[in-house]
Amino acid sequence: MGDVASWAVLVWAVGIGLASTAVSALYLHRGLAHQAVRFTPVGDQILWTLTWLFTGIRPSEWVDVHMRHHRFADQEGDPHSPVVHGLVKILAFNAFYYRRAVRAQQPGQTHVPHLRAREERDPLRSRGWLGVVVAMAGAAVIAGPIVGPVIIALQGVVYVVISGLVNGLCHWVGDVEFDAPGRNIHNPLIAFITAGESLHNTHHRSPGRANLRTRSTDVDTAYMLALLLRRIGFVSHVRRGRTLASVSS
């Protein structure tokens, strides 16, 4: 691909896709949705901008869809449950189910009116498609007019595939450690690529907990990132959450 080797394009795309997943796990999920991590004003602006550039997601929409997932976990009404819709469909068409859930949201009903108000005050950074266009333009300047946009497009694919793994596999295969609503699973094998989100049984058991690790071998990159950002002043608070009781205890 021009002067850039195809493997290098792939490495960049996968790297940015993993980083976008970590930003999403930390900011959209544990931060804006569950308040398990709180950010300083500067950290909040940086993460809001990275979310805009690399995920194309409008935060209030993501939080509303996600809250419906918790409320109806693996029952009718869950926007992306493999138990309700089928595992293959969620793995393959996760983005479609997300968009459908966004369209189904009643305009006046939101869990996060403060985020809606913020988006209205910040119309540029609340248009996801515009963020992707800006990211592609920036990548074109850095890596070339074809390679740059291709990297951003491929990283988007990586991001969507990993989201599908969390929404699909993490409600399907793995260990059940705690009683929690839905068929959510502790899946440490894909924890590294999902930024710890696949430690999913812990999350549904205690959504307000920033740290999803329950075993010494668990990897929770989003939690480690929260601790790192707290150290350098971008995170103000990391909620530990209560100790969980195993189903076998």
Ligand SMILES: [Zn+2]
């Ligand atoms: Zn879930």
Ligand SMILES: [Zn+2]
């Ligand atoms: Zn959640």
